[in-house]
Amino acid sequence: MSQSIGANCNELKKEYDTCFNKWYSEKFLKGDVRPECEELFQKYRDCVLNAIKQKKIDKLLVEARKEDPFSSVTEKK
């Protein structure tokens, strides 16, 4: 399992990644696209966002999203 940018987020990341990988192979690829692992993601994500803020990467991300918003990927197709 890959590491997280926040050393203190590794355990949460591992739990979330394990849940996601299982969902991806057993549900998503078989046509069931209903999301799972949401609670684990929320906990892991809060930790990561904190780490990003501490490392001052949050501003870089805000700038990048201005040019290329996350939601616009499909629209650009």
Added chain:
Amino acid sequence: MKFFEASHTFFYSWSHVSAASWRKYPNDKCPHVIAIDVLDRHVDPETGILRTERLITCQQNIPKLLSKLFGGSTVTYAREISEIDPKNKVLKMTSCNLSVNHLVNVSETVVYKEDPSDPSKTLFKQEASIKCGESISQFASFIEDFFVQRFGDNATKGRQGFENVLDRLKGQGETIKS
């Protein structure tokens, strides 16, 4: 601006490749990728496409001139957006550097799609562009050449590393076959 292109055929089904792509790192061929984090993720309810935004943290040696220009840091960050269309069996990832992007912009697009003539294979295509900003235009040729070279090296290692991951996961039966 300079460009890099590569293509490859993986002898695994698209389902196996796409599932393994989430587990590509860590692998011993790519020690420069030190962390990967999911920032945002959702399934588009209309299209069924899974979209993911990730932060990639890398650490690698760079020439002294570049290191000076880039403020002495060897840790760099990239933002990646991926789209997985399970119906058409296409995985597309685009990424762009977040660090020092006022000096140099490295954009990459990779696509993994099912081989239309053989579903047991997956076609891989990688394209990258490297462009230096105005402020360092006197070094543009040197810097762009360096990144094209580095990109090519990392692309080869990345492909080898991914082949190892694909093989390992197949052995463990950890991803579905097709």
